[in-house]
Amino acid sequence: MISLTTLTASQILASGTIFSALTGLPFETGVLLASIITILYTILGGLWADVMTDFVQWLMITLGMLVAIPFILANAGGWESVVARLPAGHLDFFKLGYNNILNLTFMYIVSFITGAEMASRALASRDEKIALKGSILSGVLMAVYAFIPAVIGLVALAELPGINANEAYARVMLGYAPEPVAGIALAAILAATMSSADSDMLGTASIFAVDIWKKYVKKEASDREVLILTRMGVVVVGVLAAAAALTRFDIVTINTFAFMLRSAGPFAPFALGLIMKYVTKEAGIAAIITGSIAGVYWRLAEQPYGIGDTVIGAVIGVVTFLVVIAIVKALGRPPAPPLEEVER
Numbered sequence: 001m002i003s004l005t006t007l008t009a010s011q012i013l014a015s016g017t018i019f020s021a022l023t024g025l026p027f028e029t030g031v032l033l034a035s036i037i038t039i040l041y042t043i044l045g046g047l048w049a050d051v052m053t054d055f056v057q058w059l060m061i062t063l064g065m066l067v068a069i070p071f072i073l074a075n076a077g078g079w080e081s082v083v084a085r086l087p088a089g090h091l092d093f094f095k096l097g098y099n100n101i102l103n104l105t106f107m108y109i110v111s112f113i114t115g116a117e118m119a120s121r122a123l124a125s126r127d128e129k130i131a132l133k134g135s136i137l138s139g140v141l142m143a144v145y146a147f148i149p150a151v152i153g154l155v156a157l158a159e160l161p162g163i164n165a166n167e168a169y170a171r172v173m174l175g176y177a178p179e180p181v182a183g184i185a186l187a188a189i190l191a192a193t194m195s196s197a198d199s200d201m202l203g204t205a206s207i208f209a210v211d212i213w214k215k216y217v218k219k220e221a222s223d224r225e226v227l228i229l230t231r232m233g234v235v236v237v238g239v240l241a242a243a244a245a246l247t248r249f250d251i252v253t254i255n256t257f258a259f260m261l262r263s264a265g266p267f268a269p270f271a272l273g274l275i276m277k278y279v280t281k282e283a284g285i286a287a288i289i290t291g292s293i294a295g296v297y298w299r300l301a302e303q304p305y306g307i308g309d310t311v312i313g314a315v316i317g318v319v320t321f322l323v324v325i326a327i328v329k330a331l332g333r334p335p336a337p338p339l340e341e342v343e344r
Contacts, residue, residue: 001208004200004203004258005237005241006258007196007258009254010254010258011197011200012031012034012244013166015038015197016031016034017030017170018030018170018189019034021173022183022190028246034194035238035241038201043231043235051124057188057194058191060187060191062145065152068177071176072173073151075175081158082159086157090154100308103308106310110263110264110310114267114270116203117202120202122135153168155172156168156169159172159175160172160175165250166251169186200237201241205229205230205231205232205237206230206233209226209230210226210230214226259310260296260313261296263310263313265291265295265313265317266317268314268318269284276325278329278335280328284336286320287318291313291318294313295312
């Protein structure tokens with residue numbers, strides 16, 4: 001819940017920045033608008049509205065960015081001109097270093113496996129085939145257009161050195177693309193950030209309503225009560241995220257921390273729990289606790305030896321998970337029930 005609320009805040013911050021750039025309104029007003037709109041359509045439509053708006057937003061993102069790229073490069077003097085003005089080494093694919101590349105790759109793999117906004121779509125699919133096809137298609141499409149924002153970032157670095165990274169996309173669009181194209185492209189990135197924010201808000205609120213309230217506080221709660229509580233949760237998360245966004249924190253730093261927090265500990269019980277036949281509740285809880293603590297400690301220690309905090313947390317979580325399973329099994333206790341029985 002902490003991780004998803006943090007991710008919501010980063011998306012609201014990005015949305016507010018785009019709103020401000022598009023309308024000329026103060027940044028604070030942009031954050032307020034982004035928060036209200038996202039909260040409203042998430043409350044009114046839930047997961048279905050979330051999925052449908054995500055689809056429309058994906059079309060806008062893809063088309064908007066693709067249309068804008070030729071104009072941006074042309075008005076920046078062409079690709080060769082941009083490259084010539086880049087600081088040395090910025091076109092080196094391995095500029096970050098092999099350690100950082102491997103750490104980030106690992107972080108994204110485990111984070112997207114455990115991400116509530118990802119898992120909820122797979123689990124809500126009509127059948128397993130659709131869930132599998134949708135997951136593969138999503139990965140392919142993300143990989144295909146991932147280079148586009150990178151190109152826009154390079155133009156910003158060449159043309160506007162010293163610019164605040166949070167504002168780079170909007171400034172490049174408004175300064176180097178025709179107004180209609182810039183409008184579409186800015187709407188596209190606004191759509192992207194809002195589509196992430198609604199998923200994160202809904203995930204946080206659902207976890208509280210279903211996994212905490214209904215299981216431990218009021219087990220006899222009706223579906224309607226859970227729905228109302230989820231909607232109230234969306235409002236609370238949205239307000240907290242908006243308040244955090246107003247501090248203008250660094251998006252990359254906050255995102256990588258949130259990704260670690262939601263995946264380092266939960267990775268073993270979620271991923272291994274789906275594929276192993278003998279798993280236990282005790283192992284899951286222990287892995288979440290030890291993996292999360294290890295990840296946070298490693299982040300505070302500034303990730304010694306070049307090893308990422310998500311890597312350390314996930315490894316500790318996996319080891320803990322397997323050790324506790326062995327201990328519980330040796331004690332002769334039964335495993336956790338299969339998912340099918342839990343659902344029934």
